Amino acid sequence: xxxxxxxxxxxxxxxxxxxxxxxxxxxxxxxxxxxxxxxxxxxxxxxxxxxxxxxxxxxxxxxxxxxxxxxxxxxxxxxxxxxxxxxxxxxxxxxxxxxxxxxxxxxxxxxxxxxxxxxxxxxxxxxxxxxxxxxxxxxxxxxxxxxxxxxxxxxxxxxxxxxxxxxxxxxxxxxxxxxxxxxxxxxxxxxxxxxxxxx
Amino acid sequence: xxxxxxxxxxxxxxxxxxxxxxxxxxxxxxxxxxxxxxxxxxxxxxxxxxxxxxxxxxxxxxxxxxxxxxxxxxxxxxxxxxxxxxxxxxxxxxxxxxxxxxxxxxxxxxxxxxxxxxxxxxxxxxxxxxxxxxxxxxxxxxxxxxxxxxxxxxxxxxxxxxxxxxxxxxxxxxxxxxxxxxxxxxxxxxxx
Numbered sequence: 001x002x003x004x005x006x007x008x009x010x011x012x013x014x015x016x017x018x019x020x021x022x023x024x025x026x027x028x029x030x031x032x033x034x035x036x037x038x039x040x041x042x043x044x045x046x047x048x049x050x051x052x053x054x055x056x057x058x059x060x061x062x063x064x065x066x067x068x069x070x071x072x073x074x075x076x077x078x079x080x081x082x083x084x085x086x087x088x089x090x091x092x093x094x095x096x097x098x099x100x101x102x103x104x105x106x107x108x109x110x111x112x113x114x115x116x117x118x119x120x121x122x123x124x125x126x127x128x129x130x131x132x133x134x135x136x137x138x139x140x141x142x143x144x145x146x147x148x149x150x151x152x153x154x155x156x157x158x159x160x161x162x163x164x165x166x167x168x169x170x171x172x173x174x175x176x177x178x179x180x181x182x183x184x185x186x187x188x189x190x191x192x193x194x195x196x197x198x199x
Numbered sequence: 200x201x202x203x204x205x206x207x208x209x210x211x212x213x214x215x216x217x218x219x220x221x222x223x224x225x226x227x228x229x230x231x232x233x234x235x236x237x238x239x240x241x242x243x244x245x246x247x248x249x250x251x252x253x254x255x256x257x258x259x260x261x262x263x264x265x266x267x268x269x270x271x272x273x274x275x276x277x278x279x280x281x282x283x284x285x286x287x288x289x290x291x292x293x294x295x296x297x298x299x300x301x302x303x304x305x306x307x308x309x310x311x312x313x314x315x316x317x318x319x320x321x322x323x324x325x326x327x328x329x330x331x332x333x334x335x336x337x338x339x340x341x342x343x344x345x346x347x348x349x350x351x352x353x354x355x356x357x358x359x360x361x362x363x364x365x366x367x368x369x370x371x372x373x374x375x376x377x378x379x380x381x382x383x384x385x386x387x388x389x390x391x
Contacts, residue, residue: 029223030321033268034296037261038229038340042236045257049243063235070231070325103228129224 036133043134043145053143061151061166068155075102084160088187088195091162095153096123103152104129109180119187123153124171128181144168146181153183163188221272221295226321233322237337247334254336258343266348269295281377282306284354285313288345288375297321314361315345317371328365336360342373355379 046059076082079098085091096111100123114120128146136143146168154166165186170179236257240250273291278284282303289301299321305314322338336342342358349356355378362372 028226028298028321030226030229030298031296032222032224033265035224035229035232037265038232038236041257041261042232042239044260045236045253046239059239063232063239066235066238067228067231070234071227074227074325103225105223105225 032129035129039130039145039148040133042148053140057143057147060145060147061154064148064151064153065155065158068152068157069159070155071099071102071152072156072159075099086161087198088162088191091157091160092121092185094160095156099153099156114184117186119189119192121185121187123183123185124180125183126173126176126180127178128168131181142170144170144181146183149181150183153185157185157187162191164191223298226298226324230321230324233340234326237335241332241335247332251334251336251339254339255343255346258340258345259347260343261340262344262347262349263351265296265344266351269348280310281354282310282313284349285315285375288348289315292348293317311377313375315373315375317373320364320371323365323371326365333366335365336363337365338363338371345373345375353381353383355381 042063043056043060046056046063050056050059075094075098076084079102080094085094092111095108097107100106100108108123109126110122110124112122112124114122128149130145130148134145136145150166150168154164157164157166165188167184169182169184171182172179237250237254240253241247244250244253269292273295275287275291278287285303289303293299293301297320299317299319302316302318303313304316306312320338322341326337328335328337339360342360345358346356357376357378359374360372361374362368362370364371
């Protein structure tokens with residue numbers, strides 16, 4: 001902390017990741033509770049601005065999208081030496097391992113390919129960090145705050161040139177009191193076509 | 200629960216206080232989530248002053264819940280005076296939640312007003328303010344958190360930013376002022 005550079009006058013909308021002198025950026029941490037409080041306020045604030053669940057999920061997703069774009073830039077610069085992923089499996093692996101590790105401290109529990117559709121992939125997590133302190137009342141149906149994480153993934157994918165529809169779902173698991181969360185990624189047609197061309 | 204000046208004196212010396220059982224999360228997730236919140240507010244309310252108010256309100260809601268968490272995890276007991284309270288916030292509170300410590304300085308003659316100085320602030324990593332948002336107090340949520348938390352231990356305070364790195368100053372400085380100590384009311388009379 002004593003080594004943090006003095007910050008001077010600043011101008012543009014956000015500093016480029018390359019300009020940041022990391023103060024041991026990889027291991028800098030805050031308490032989980034601080035994050036949980038902040039996230040809870042974010043959800044509660046958004047609840048006051050919408051009329052229905054779908055809009056709420058959309059707003060959370062939109063918030064996550066911006067985070068995803070920025071995480072992509074940051075991680076590309078820091079972890080990957082500015083190398084760009086061009087293959088589908090490459091970007092999925094990046095999301096499943098590097099992104100997850102950086103955001104949540106661990107790789108995602110599983111990465112699966114959809115059996116029914118060629119363009120679907122699923123990243124599952126037994127207990128998504130953002131959902132840990134959230135309980136959804138019954139009258140909100142299938143609402144999942146994981147929409148925020150879905151937005152982050154969408155931002156990363158869009159930013160890398162792999163446009164997709166990304167959503168978060170609860171999947172009940174036998175023998176477990178809480179359902180696990182699955183992030184469903186549905187790539188758009190152009191991604192699959194490009195992938196086919198490159199194979 | 201808390202009573203009056205009550206429950207916050209350091210049983211633990213401030214330097215010992217990073218509670219070992221506090222789970223951690225990557226600061227970048229926290230920083231970027233906060234950035235997303237500010238961006239949403241700026242889109243929803245065009246006016247920067249309104250955004251400042253919203254951030255303070257959000258902070259207040261967080262603060263009134265955070266105090267419970269803080270008291271349960273930190274083992275601090277009664278504070279006998281406001282000076283101790285400020286030290287506990289700066290050294291124990293900030294450390295526990297944000298992983299940084301603040302310094303307490305510039306006390307006034309009564310001992311009811313002081314500055315909390317933050318050299319390091321995880322909320323503002325990667326942040327710059329554009330021309331259109333120069334009046335924004337980006338970290339205003341912190342003011343609300345402190346105000347909310349102290350109100351739950353019966354202290355009414357006013358917390359304002361005095362110096363802000365995003366506005367070109369060299370550090371973050373909050374002015375913390377004790378307005379009133381509100382003794383807690385007991386719902387039952389003792390002799391009935």
